[in-house]
Amino acid sequence: MSTHEIKVERREDGGKGASRRLRHAAKIPAIVYGGGIDPVNIQLDHEKVWLASQNEWFYSSILDLSLDGQVQKVLLRDMQRHPYRQLIMHLDFQRVNENETIRASVPVHLVNVDTSPAGKTAGVVVTQELNEIEVLCLPGKLPENIEVDLGNMSVGDTVHMSDVVFPEGVQPATAIDESHNPAVAVARHARVEVADETEEGAEGDKAE
Incomplete structure (x- = not known):
């Protein structure tokens, strides 16, 4: 640290x-x-x-x-x-007391995006859905950031908090379960979103 x-x-x-x-x-x-x-x-x-x-x-x-x-x-x-x-x-x-657990928000860094299958696919955008994670740890264990490795991310994949590897001695402040497992990053086809917007615009023109 x-x-x-x-x-x-x-x-x-x-x-x-x-x-x-x-x-x-x-x-x-x-x-x-x-x-x-x-x-x-x-x-x-x-x-x-x-x-x-x-x-x-x-x-x-x-x-x-x-x-x-x-x-x-x-x-x-x-x-x-x-x-x-x-x-x-x-x-x-x-x-802070070095012997007492603290609660703090830590930035999320996405790594190896460009070398992932999704990152190397034309027309695909990898978006970061979660910018920070609130954690519990001793002060001496508090990381400056949490890296999320997306090296194996493919088109259509969603990386959730349950996929994050936390440093030793660090845990999420809120338990990860079915009701709390937010997306950290998503890989989508950008051209599909553009096409959808174009179609909606065309339908709106017709309605007028």
Whole structure:
């Protein structure tokens, strides 16, 4: 598991006015809570966090918050963004205990699509139906992503969550059964969908 350290500073002032002043100073107001310790108000450098937020790991990995020379392991639990500006308004971090199971959403990466029978067939599109999976695991076992190998996927195949091979020590947060087994990826003939749309359009013209 990769280590991602983010330096933060303690902030004493609270309230909307103080938060507004922080944002004007290119800082992000935030809070870190949980772990049986009192919540702490903190502030972060906006530019550094904005760059980090462009990476997938920022949302799904254990982060090392460096505060007053001490490192606390946390998960990002909430991010408030400005409705139209490239501005992060507030962040919530939750402390994690390395010996306690956590619940987190992990991105899904499809691999070997181009080399699969479906990927090498003209007119076939492989679509990703599930972008992330919520898992249960110890913090040290949390993967940055879950790879789903589609190397054997053929035209017409659907890969379900029950087909996913989870890393050791990681399991889906919701049990996989007949009522919960969502599709992860599907291989379809693109030209069939186009033909269907054309036929529907033609029928609509006739009706008019």
